[in-house]
Amino acid sequence: MKKVLKWAGIILGLMLLCLAGTVLYLNSAAKSRLDKKYEVQPKPIVIPSDSASIATGKQWVDVLCRGCHGINLAGTKFFDVPALGLICASNITPGGVAKNYTNLDWDRALRHGVGQDGRPLLIMPSENFKYMSDEHIGQVIAYLKTVAPVEQTWEPRRTTLFCNLIFQLGAFDKLNVEKIDHTSPSHSAPKRGATVEYGNYLVRINGCRVCHGEQLNGGKPPEPDAPLGPNLTPGGSLAQWDAPGFVHTMRTGTTPFGKELNVFMPWKEMNHYDDDQLQAIYAYLMSLPKLEMAEIKK
Ligand code: HEC
Ligand code: HEC
Numbered sequence: 001m002k003k004v005l006k007w008a009g010i011i012l013g014l015m016l017l018c019l020a021g022t023v024l025y026l027n028s029a030a031k032s033r034l035d036k037k038y039e040v041q042p043k044p045i046v047i048p049s050d051s052a053s054i055a056t057g058k059q060w061v062d063v064l065c066r067g068c069h070g071i072n073l074a075g076t077k078f079f080d081v082p083a084l085g086l087i088c089a090s091n092i093t094p095g096g097v098a099k100n101y102t103n104l105d106w107d108r109a110l111r112h113g114v115g116q117d118g119r120p121l122l123i124m125p126s127e128n129f130k131y132m133s134d135e136h137i138g139q140v141i142a143y144l145k146t147v148a149p150v151e152q153t154w155e156p157r158r159t160t161l162f163c164n165l166i167f168q169l170g171a172f173d174k175l176n177v178e179k180i181d182h183t184s185p186s187h188s189a190p191k192r193g194a195t196v197e198y199g200n201y202l203v204r205i206n207g208c209r210v211c212h213g214e215q216l217n218g219g220k221p222p223e224p225d226a227p228l229g230p231n232l233t234p235g236g237s238l239a240q241w242d243a244p245g246f247v248h249t250m251r252t253g254t255t256p257f258g259k260e261l262n263v264f265m266p267w268k269e270m271n272h273y274d275d276d277q278l279q280a281i282y283a284y285l286m287s288l289p290k291l292e293m294a295e296i297k298k
Contacts, residue, residue, distance in 0.1 A: 001049045030164035037118035042291025045134040051131040056199035057143025062272035074150035088154035095149030113176040120177035127176045128207035133189035217291035226264035234290040247294040
């Protein structure tokens with residue numbers, strides 16, 4: 001009997017040791033991904049200084065940035081869950097992290113997902129912004145240099161041991177920086193107009209696929225408590241809306257069938273687009289193959 005107990009003890013001890021070893025290994029593998037220093041060198045682009053370009057830059061920022069970085073761009077406590085960690089969206093006014101930014105630093109963050117210090121930026125959707133043309137990124141940077149400085153600092157990001165473990169086990173998507181091809185040349189933008197091509201461009205840079213699925217026929221948003229992103233192809237309800245109905249939905253948050261969209265759908269941001277831009281998005285969505293709603297694992 002004593003012998004059996006002894007062996008049971010040894011086996012249990014070995015198992016615990018293995019478990020501890022696995023935890024330590026996963027934690028350090030996650031940390032080395034999160035703390036990795038990336039050395040990407042964006043190519044210099046022209047930053048315009050005329051008022052029309054700055055106004056266009058403001059419109060991009062209204063749609064693409066304020067939802068996370070705050071109305072005054074001084075940042076927000078974006079993610080704060082004690083079990084997982086804390087990630088703040090940075091203060092990107094001239095009073096914050098961008099104080100000593102060069103144009104290349106801006107582009108490094110925007111289209112590569114890498115901070116001035118070389119760290120991979122979490123949550124910041126650079127895998128969508130990488131599709132923005134040099135001209136449009138130039139407009140964004142031109143505008144950001146003109147915004148009022150705000151003195152506001154945020155705690156550095158931190159992730160818990162538990163967060164690191166499930167991250168390494170694949171509970172979240174890959175890091176944006178890991179998804180981007182940092183050597184590919186920059187993309188061009190189609191001419192502005194209510195066209196399918198321009199709509200395709202806007203859908204890409206806005207990351208509609210993150211929540212509505214790779215084929216836009218339905219998807220699961222990253223926020224755990226969000227409802228499913230509906231089917232936006234002609235197989236969904238949009239086919240019966242027509243373009244004015246789509247524009248009206250993005251202006252009011254209420255669909256032509258009287259459904260109020262909940263907060264997870266960023267219609268308030270899209271409301272900053274002009275009619276021709278929203279019409280372009282609708283034209284693109286209606287040009288897609290008619291698909292059934294995707295089957296989505298809960
Ligand atoms: C979905 C939310 C989200 C959106 C949209 C977003 N950002 Fe960010 N951004 C973040 C978060 C969160 C961080 C901090 C990441 C970190 O520290 O790992 C960040 C970091 C940055 C940084 C790096 C700052 C630093 O601390 O080094 C810059 C620059 C930046 N964002 C600019 C922008 C601009 C410009 C836009 C719009 C074109 C934008 N962001 C849109 C969430 C977002
Ligand atoms: C962060 C996630 C997220 C992103 C990004 C997003 N959506 Fe949505 N969207 C949703 C969710 C969730 C709903 C469902 C809202 C509800 O049920 O109230 C929705 C609903 C919609 C609807 C209403 C569809 C219907 O049948 O009622 C349209 C149209 C739409 N989104 C278009 C877009 C477009 C176009 C983009 C990109 C420019 C986009 N969305 C980006 C999450 C998102």
